[in-house]
Amino acid sequence: MTSPREKCGVVGVALENGPAARPLYFGMFSLQHRGQESAGIVTPDGFQQHDHVGMGLVGDVFEEADL
Numbered sequence: 322m323t324s325p326r327e328k329c330g331v332v333g334v335a336l337e338n339g340p341a342a343r344p345l346y347f348g349m350f351s352l353q354h355r356g357q358e359s360a361g362i363v364t365p366d367g368f369q370q371h372d373h374v375g376m377g378l379v380g381d382v383f384e385e386a387d388l
Contacts, residue, residue, distance in 0.1 A: 330355035340364065342388045350379045362387075 330352025334341040345362050353360070360382040361374030375382035 340388075346379065346383055346388055353379045 330349065332345055332348035332352060334344045334348065336344075341364055342362055345364070349360055349362070357378055359374065359376045360379045361372060362383070363370050363372045365371075373383065373387050
């Protein structure tokens with residue numbers, strides 16, 4: 322390899338009501354072969370953005386309480 326390469330999967334969810342973290346988790350889980358080094362979710366609550374990020378596979382970064 323002559324230069325750094327990056328791969329990632331991006332998932333977006335738009336809901337009128339309810340939390341989007343769980344659908345985002347499952348979408349990211351299905352795309353994790355695109356980038357296995359880290360995972361993160363950012364969700365708004367109408368006032369601010371909340372993020373949860375970490376190194377590793379989706380199943381390693383997120384626990385049930387995070388969703």
